[in-house]
Amino acid sequence: MPVIVLVGAQWGDEGKGKATDLLGDRLDYVVKFNGGNNAGHTVVIKGEKYALHLLPSGILTPGVTPVIGNGVVVDLAVLFQEIDGLEARGIDTSRLRISANAHVIASYNRTLDKVSERYLGARRIGTTGRGIGPTYADKMNRLGVRIQDLFDESILRQKVEAALSFKNQVLSKIYNRQAVKVEEVVAELLSYVERLRPYVGDTALELSQALDAGKVVLCEAGQATLLDVDHGTYPFVTSSNATAGGACTGAGIPPTRIDRVVAVLKAFTSRVGEGPFPTELHDKFGDYLREVGHEYGTTTGRPRRIGWLDLVIGRYAQRINGVTDFALTKLDNYDGLDEIPVCVAYEVNGVRHDEMPVNQTDFHHATPIFETLPGWKQDISGCRSFDDLPKDAQRFVEFVEQRLGARISIVGVGPGREAVIERHSVLGGA
Numbered sequence: 001m002p003v004i005v006l007v008g009a010q011w012g013d014e015g016k017g018k019a020t021d022l023l024g025d026r027l028d029y030v031v032k033f034n035g036g037n038n039a040g041h042t043v044v045i046k047g048e049k050y051a052l053h054l055l056p057s058g059i060l061t062p063g064v065t066p067v068i069g070n071g072v073v074v075d076l077a078v079l080f081q082e083i084d085g086l087e088a089r090g091i092d093t094s095r096l097r098i099s100a101n102a103h104v105i106a107s108y109n110r111t112l113d114k115v116s117e118r119y120l121g122a123r124r125i126g127t128t129g130r131g132i133g134p135t136y137a138d139k140m141n142r143l144g145v146r147i148q149d150l151f152d153e154s155i156l157r158q159k160v161e162a163a164l165s166f167k168n169q170v171l172s173k174i175y176n177r178q179a180v181k182v183e184e185v186v187a188e189l190l191s192y193v194e195r196l197r198p199y200v201g202d203t204a205l206e207l208s209q210a211l212d213a214g215k216v217v218l219c220e221a222g223q224a225t226l227l228d229v230d231h232g233t234y235p236f237v238t239s240s241n242a243t244a245g246g247a248c249t250g251a252g253i254p255p256t257r258i259d260r261v262v263a264v265l266k267a268f269t270s271r272v273g274e275g276p277f278p279t280e281l282h283d284k285f286g287d288y289l290r291e292v293g294h295e296y297g298t299t300t301g302r303p304r305r306i307g308w309l310d311l312v313i314g315r316y317a318q319r320i321n322g323v324t325d326f327a328l329t330k331l332d333n334y335d336g337l338d339e340i341p342v343c344v345a346y347e348v349n350g351v352r353h354d355e356m357p358v359n360q361t362d363f364h365h366a367t368p369i370f371e372t373l374p375g376w377k378q379d380i381s382g383c384r385s386f387d388d389l390p391k392d393a394q395r396f397v398e399f400v401e402q403r404l405g406a407r408i409s410i411v412g413v414g415p416g417r418e419a420v421i422e423r424h425s426v427l428g429g430a
Helices: 016-026 076-088 107-123 132-140 147-151 153-173 182-190 193-199 203-212 245-251 284-292 311-323 358-364 393-405
Strands: 003-008 031-034 041-045 048-052 067-069 097-099 217-220 259-264 269-271 305-307 323-329 339-346 352-353 367-374 408-413 420-422
Touching: 003 016, 016 217, 016 259, 016 408, 016 420, 031 203, 041 352, 067 203, 067 259, 097 203, 107 132, 107 153, 107 182, 107 269, 147 153, 147 193, 153 182, 153 420, 203 217, 203 245, 259 311, 284 305, 284 358, 311 393, 323 358, 323 393, 339 393, 367 393
Parallel strands: 003 217, 003 259, 031 067, 031 217, 067 097, 259 323, 323 408
Antiparallel strands: 041 048, 269 305, 339 352, 339 367, 408 420
């Protein structure tokens, strides 16, 4: 049976959680394959809002097995805080599976993240300060602590000692901070062992067996295409691969198993943190879209930077991810506008670019070229089929679809699970 990869087509916060929730009753497994608690999904079910930061969205769907893959970095305090919060609201979390190979965010990584951002000053990246980047750096430097290490105290102690032998020098001599005690870190991590044990296993093997048994698996990216460490707006990116290829390495699923790639594209654009943003708005339209769309970070609460829809970015996401289907979200946020500008290309030093400029300097200086489409000036939140939409809303969707080069299969018209138009099945049918 198929593997579906779900990615963000912009800088995140596109509504991936809602797309996962929509497919929930047709899925057997939902796998988070990258990132940590530096991002979040907000899902609304029967008027109840659930904010997830580390757990996969599938945790909210009965019968679905949620999986934290080996490509994720795990803050254990946050993990159990989320589990406790969901259990208190009647959500069963016992099905959760966690890869033994996933890396653990230690307290010293959170400390380093925060102090290094402050030290960078105007050159800061705009991280969430959750320790994500330093943990991935440890992983690549082969100084990381994995989930499986917590079950062998001797190995755990050796790994923490190795990491802190260098990090304590940095903290004390560069940042004028107190050295971190090995015993305190080890004791904190060991405190989670017994509660963690039932969730941990060889998730790559379990997913392979599930696929052989005909189960449907969805791999859910954290962050989004333009935040991918290789393909995003570097250095203003996350520390992992948030594009479709990351699903293979981050979940242990071979590329030959992937059947569909669904990219979630918000009807306008937003981003959190620093970095270039060609269509960014600093006017009443940006303020309007931020407020009507409740565009504040799920994890940080920070107001998001807002801009018009950028189809250059959309085409880039289609190409990098091999998108078969787009989910266009928050179309209803345009209900009150007379006209809707859409970026179709850039101008850089007098030269038109229909595709992403090859270098960051050109992207930073890109001026958007807009085509303006008419608004529809009516509430579309009750529409449940494409034909229910006003003609100008239909034309907007068709215009975007034609410029993206892949079909728009899902259209979001409101915040709830039911406020969706499904034009095509993303499970491979028409």
